[in-house]
Amino acid sequence: xxxxxxxxxxxxxxxxxxxxxxxxxxxxxxxxxxxxxxxxxxxxxxxxxxxxxxxxxxxxxxxxxxxxxxxxxxxxxxxxxxxxxxxxxxxxxxxxxxxxxxxxxxxxxxxxxxxxxxxxxxxxxxxxxxxxxxxxxxxxxxxxxxxxxxxxxxxxxxxxxxxxxxxxxxxxxxxxxxxxxxxxxxxxxxxxxxxxxxxxxxxxxxxxxxxxxxxxxxxxxxxxxxxxxxxxxxxxxxxxxxxxxxxxxxxxxxxxxxxxxxxxxxxxxxxxxxxxxxxxxxxxxxxxxxxxxxxxxxxxxxxxxxxxxxxxxxxxxxxxxxxxxxxxxxxxxxxxxxxxxxxxxxxxxxxxxxxxxxxxxxxxxxxxxxxxxxxxxxxxxxxxxxxxxxxxxxxxxxxxxxxxxxxxxxxxxxxxxxxxxxxxxxxxxxxxxxxxxxxxxxxxxxxx
Ligand SMILES: Cc1ncc(COP(=O)(O)O)c(C=O)c1O
Numbered sequence: 197x198x199x200x201x202x203x204x205x206x207x208x209x210x211x212x213x214x215x216x217x218x219x220x221x222x223x224x225x226x227x228x229x230x231x232x233x234x235x236x237x238x239x240x241x242x243x244x245x246x247x248x249x250x251x252x253x254x255x256x257x258x259x260x261x262x263x264x265x266x267x268x269x270x271x272x273x274x275x276x277x278x279x280x281x282x283x284x285x286x287x288x289x290x291x292x293x294x295x296x297x298x299x300x301x302x303x304x305x306x307x308x309x310x311x312x313x314x315x316x317x318x319x320x321x322x323x324x325x326x327x328x329x330x331x332x333x334x335x336x337x338x339x340x341x342x343x344x345x346x347x348x349x350x351x352x353x354x355x356x357x358x359x360x361x362x363x364x365x366x367x368x369x370x371x372x373x374x375x376x377x378x379x380x381x382x383x384x385x386x387x388x389x390x391x392x393x394x395x396x397x398x399x400x401x402x403x404x405x406x407x408x409x410x411x412x413x414x415x416x417x418x419x420x421x422x423x424x425x426x427x428x429x430x431x432x433x434x435x436x437x438x439x440x441x442x443x444x445x446x447x448x449x450x451x452x453x454x455x456x457x458x459x460x461x462x463x464x465x466x467x468x469x470x471x472x473x474x475x476x477x478x479x480x481x482x483x484x485x486x487x488x489x490x491x492x493x494x495x496x497x498x499x500x501x502x503x504x505x506x507x508x509x510x511x512x513x514x515x516x517x518x519x520x521x522x523x524x525x526x527x528x529x530x531x532x533x534x535x536x537x538x539x540x541x542x543x544x545x546x547x548x549x550x551x552x553x554x555x556x557x558x559x560x561x562x563x564x565x566x567x568x569x570x571x572x573x574x575x576x577x578x579x580x581x582x583x584x585x586x587x588x589x590x591x592x593x594x595x596x597x598x599x600x601x602x603x604x605x606x607x608x609x610x611x612x613x614x615x616x617x618x619x620x621x622x623x624x625x626x627x628x629x630x631x632x633x634x635x636x637x638x639x640x641x642x643x644x
Pocket of ligand 1: 327329330332357424458459460461485486
């Protein structure tokens with residue numbers, strides 16, 4: 197396997213030449229601690245020099261297997277050739293004009309691609325922003341403006357960002373909200389479908405959520421229902437079949453804007469272009485970011501033309517939203533997704549990972565649930581035979597993976613979910629090796 201190179205020329209192998217983190221990374225970490233706010237966390241303190249395919253190379257010469265994709269961003273691979281080429285060409289031509297001052301074609305081309313790729317064949321329009329949080333904020337602004345209503349309904353375990361409005365929309369207190377209030381008003385939280393914990397069918401879970409909205413908020417006051425079709429930071433919670441359909445139908449019947457937050461689940465990640473595709477649901481608005489632009493900051497709100505156009509000119513925008521370099525990157529990334537069939541690649545990753553993880557669950561009873569779709573896969577860890585979350589074990593397994601050179605992330609309201617988000621271009625051998633390492637990590641940590 198040592199001679200396998202990705203398109204960036206980086207050897208596709210796990211190869212550790214120092215302890216993790218190595219001495220150079222430790223030196224840089226000391227500099228980081230002296231100058232970077234302690235409020236900015238670090239999952240794994242290795243400093244990266246190059247990355248591509250399924251590996252990250254660090255300053256000490258170690259190469260690690262990447263099962264995080266920079267939190268679901270580098271779906272097309274790091275420094276993906278089409279992205280690099282498009283960015284280099286754009287950056288040499290011009291870097292910024294502000295689309296609201298003098299426009300350029302790349303922004304329009306990204307909006308055309310979004311209209312084509314997002315679910316539904318109705319007329320669609322988009323507005324571009326810099327981050328996922330900003331896209332979500334704007335989706336709420338648009339829905340409120342279009343409906344003349346104020347209430348926004350969100351779900352347990354939701355994650356929508358860290359800005360003031362999105363903190364209110366996000367469920368978990370630590371670390372996202374703690375001591376950062378007061379939060380924005382007119383945000384209402386209802387129960388999510390969480391099959392592992394509530395045992396409800398999708399339609400039954402939807403009845404529970406809808407009756408709460410009707411009793412506590414009132415359909416006529418509700419501007420939008422905002423939902424991640426497959427929840428991300430909350431623990432890769434996949435609602436039971438029928439849940440999304442029932443919620444979206446209720447929205448349509450009540451003039452409520454159904455917003456799908458596809459920032460983590462979108463752009464091939466789940467083995468479909470978008471997470472809602474699993475149920476054939478067509479949202480009124482879709483928020484996207486992360487995987488869309490191959491690592492450059494770009495986000496979008498896309499939706500029904502009449503809703504997107506309800507806002508007065510000048511009501512949406514920002515200095516950098518839809519920056520030309522980020523737009524070029526997105527066009528390169530989308531071309532890569534199409535040319536390399538990354539929808540199929542994501543499915544293939546799920547087909548490798550899910551059976552292996554299910555076998556692991558038989559060996560290690562702390563694995564209470566194995567779930568996810570495509571390349572958005574997780575295991576939830578509990579005290580054996582119960583649903584009591586085991587965050588300590590989750591952290592220990594993640595650490596043992598890191599020490600062996602495999603980057604994994606944790607998630608979940610209870611901190612007890614190990615989540616896997618490999619780049620969709622990761623090689624099969626590397627993926628299998630990462631799964632071997634995960635198994636070793638479980639064996640070491642559980643002593644079995
Ligand atoms: C579903 C979802 N929405 C919104 C966000 C916020 O995106 P950003 O970190 O780009 O602001 C995230 C980020 O993890 C996310 O997963």
